[in-house]
Amino acid sequence: MPELQVKSYRVHRFDCMECANKFEKNVKRLDGVLDAKVNFGASKIMVTGNTTIEALEKAGAFENLKVRDEAEQIIEHEPFWKQKENFKIYISAVLLVISWLLSNQYGEQHIIPVLGFLAAIIIGGCSLFIEGFKNLIRLDFDMDTLMTIAILGAAAIGKWEEGATVVILFAISEALESYSADKARQSIQSLMKIAPKQTLIRRNGQELLVPVEEVQVGDTMIVKPGQKLAMDGVVTKGTSTLNQAAITGESVPVTKGIDDEVFAGTLNQEGLLEVKVTKRVEDTTLSKIIHLVEESQAEKAPSQTFVDRFAKVYTPAIIIFAVLLSVSPPLFMGASWGDWIYWGLALLVVGCPCALVISTPAAIVTAIGNAARNGVIIKGGIHLEEAGSLKVIAFDKTGTLTRGVPEVTDIVAFKGNEQEVIALTAALEKGSQHPLASAIVRKAENEGLEFNDILIEDFQSITGKGVKARVNGTMYYAGSPNLFEEIRTEGIEKAIHTKIVSLQKQGKTVMAVGTDTAILALIAVADKLRDSAGNVIEKLHRSGIEQTVMLTGDNKSTAETIGKEAGVSDIQAELLPEDKLACIQSYRGKQKVAMVGDGVNDAPALVEATVGIAMGGAGTDTALETADIVLMSDDLTKLPYTIKLSRKALAIIKQNVTFSLAIKALSVLLIFPGWLTLWIAVLADVGATIIVTLNSLRLSKVKE
Known part of the structure; x- marks a missing residue:
């Protein structure tokens, strides 16, 4: 098997x-x-x-x-006027014009123009009729079935000219729909063309030009100035500036040197680079972006699910209404059979749900494609719509609102000297992943201190508070002042507490180092606010976000200093990870809330939020997998753009659905004064489809 x-x-x-x-x-x-x-x-x-x-x-x-x-490889699309299958449309159109001229001379029901109209119908609608009859047998009432009944019905009651006109207009509309759909997909197709299909590598001392599928992890890729990188990797030789716009949406080139990570699809602008390949072609960041974006387009948004359910009821209802419209007035009111059958056929044509069905997916495909081109991955139509209706956005402080690279600013030693304090603290903190711990370790390294020689035993991380470990038989603690309030029965001395408050009011985070009997020193660390943070928060408030919240484990004084500088409307400080989760849950109980973080820390809060937004996703698998929306660059300015795009998409979806239903309702009303003709019905259906598609394509023009 x-x-x-x-x-x-x-x-x-x-x-x-x-x-x-x-x-x-x-x-x-x-x-x-x-x-x-x-x-x-x-x-x-x-x-x-x-x-x-x-x-x-x-x-x-x-x-x-x-x-x-x-x-x-992607197949390049021929313009629809050059495609062979459309030649029958041209022949039908010529026959229609000739037959129309002959009908003016001989009369519409004369055998010569009738044969011309019949030939136009058969040539232009042959494939349509085959599918229409197949579906009719299966009782599958789709667009082809409705059109087949309408065209053949028109011919049966002697409306040859209109039947032929409907065939040609319908064929032209399908060609235009195809063109519009291809335009909506161009953002993704352009991403697929970014990376080269072959690259120069050095293998076993030889330089070879090989297809990317044959490049192996560990190969050395040689990238000359002006060339694009074909694979992800790490620079082993050379320095250059790379344009990473295709991956991160950053307009400013980034300098890359030895040990820096680089991505497939980025453009090497200046120097010669040698890059050690770290991922196969199917695993590159660009490949993951393309995969995520394509999969996201398959996820149906709530409005699309509603429209699909509505269309399933709507189409049979239109057929039943058309039948009743055709037979009821002649049977019960003695009206003309010919006129009412004709209007019933016109209703079948105008009732095709094309515009309604395409109204949502066309907008979502275009918006998600535009976002991907600008370094924002939106993982599905549902997240696009949810982002468009957000009222609250919560930010993690460290690395999101701040730069995420804290520096030691003050060392206040009560016992011993500063170098001894830093060496001891660095030895305690080197096993921690917290950004503040990294700042202390960097300080010790810059001072040339031998902290790695200090023997650490019984190391333990105290979640949200600090660390402890045994050195030479004594248990030492390093962490927030609150930790020492807990472990020391007499609390923190007044003079030390005054110094802590003084440093915190300057916007610094204070760590204490000591034992359960004495505080040896205070270390103040500052993480500066991002230059763009204040402007981003202001833009979000202007765009209709009612509340911006900063969530941090830091102390209240430092949090308030940073929060006020950023301009957030609410500050929640001294939070443990579970507190951040509870905070998001409390907001979500009232309104839609987003959580913005780095995608690694605060994962529970990201998952719990209506929309989880991760920053700096380029090269970070966790961010790509965890969050609903990923800002590929470490750039907060992408957030207002994302909200703007989502709100625009939501507005356009509503416009499309409303317009599609309104045009159908208006066409139905035209039946009663006898103004609805078959060709007007086709133009209404075709026109509505083209208009909603073109309206959706406006989303490709939304910029930061």
Whole structure:
């Protein structure tokens, strides 16, 4: 028995959601296929089971879909006017014009123009009718079925000219829909073209130009000025500036030297670099971005789920209404059969739910693609919509609102000298991952102190408070002043407490070092506010965010100094990780709240928030996996852009759905005075579809 496969394929010529859904149903019916799921936004299908590309293309023959392996190069799209399958449209259009001229001379019902109109209908609508009849037999009332009934019905009651016009307008509308859908996908396709397909490497002393698929981890990649990097890696030789806009959205080039991490798709601007490859091509940061964005487009937003459910009820309702409209007035009021059948057919055409079904996915695909191009990964339509309706944004302080690189500013020794204090504290803290501990270790290293020679025993981290360890038989503590309030029965001496308060009022974080009987020293550490923080908070408040909150484990005095400088509306200090989680839960109980952090710390709060936003995701797998939205650069200014884009997307989705339903309602009202014609019905349906798609494409123009 062959092994069960789950494989993705790229599909060329997806032009509408109806076609995508029909293709998915057809694939599910194939022998050997257990399940199939179409991703319209990424123009992909994931198939569970065993099948072939030939079988898949046969399932998509109704739209002449072309299928290829996911790893293959992108097929360049021909303009629709050059595609061979559209030649029949040109022939039909010529026949329509000639027949219309002949009808003016001989009369519309004369055999010569009628034959011309009939030929235009058959040539232009042949594939449409085949699919329409197949679906009619299966009682699958989709767009093709409705159009087939309407066109053949028009011919049956002698409306040859309008039947032919509908065929041609419908064919043109499909071509325009295909063009619009391709435009919406261009952001992702442009990402896929960023990285080179081959690169120069040094292997066994030889320089070789090889395809990226053959590059191995550990190979040395040689990147000349003006070239793009093909793989992720670490610089082993050379210094240069790299344009990382494709990955992080940063407009300013970044200087890279030995031991710095670099990413595939970035542009080397100046120097010659040698880079040790650290990831295979399918594992690079760029590959992960593309995968995440494509998968995010498959996730349905709440509004899209609503529209899909509505369309399932709406389409059968339109068919029933059209039948009743066609037969009720003639049967019960003695009205003309011809007129009411004609208006029933027109209702079938105008009732096609194309514009409604495409209204949400077109906006989501465009918005997510634009965000990815600007270094923001939004992992699904649901998170895009949620971000657009946020009222509260909570920030972790260290590394988010502040630079995350704290420095030791003051050492106040009560016993011993400063160097002894720093050496002891660095020895205690070197096992800690806290940014403040890193600042003390850096200080000791810069002073050239031999702190690694100090023997540490029984090391233990005290969550949210500090650390303790035994040195030469004595238990030492390093941590927040609150820790010493707990371990010392008499508390902290008044003079020391006064000094602590004085340092905290300067916006510094104070750590105490000592034993359970005495405080040996105070070490003050400052982490400066990001230059952009104040401006970002102001922009968020202007954009409609009602409350910005800073969450920190730091003391109240330091937190208030930093918080006031940043301009946040609320400050929550001296929080343990579980306190931050409880804080997010309390806000979420009232309104939608986002948590902004680094994606590594505060993971519970990121997960609990309505939207978890991680900063500095480039090269950080945890951030890419944990958060709902990832700002690839360590740049807070991307946050107002993300909120702006999300709100714009939410507005456009509402506009699209409202317009789609309004145009249908208006068309139905035109029936009663007898103004609705078949060609007006087609133009209403086609026009609405094109307008909502073009409206969605406006999201590609949203900038920071």
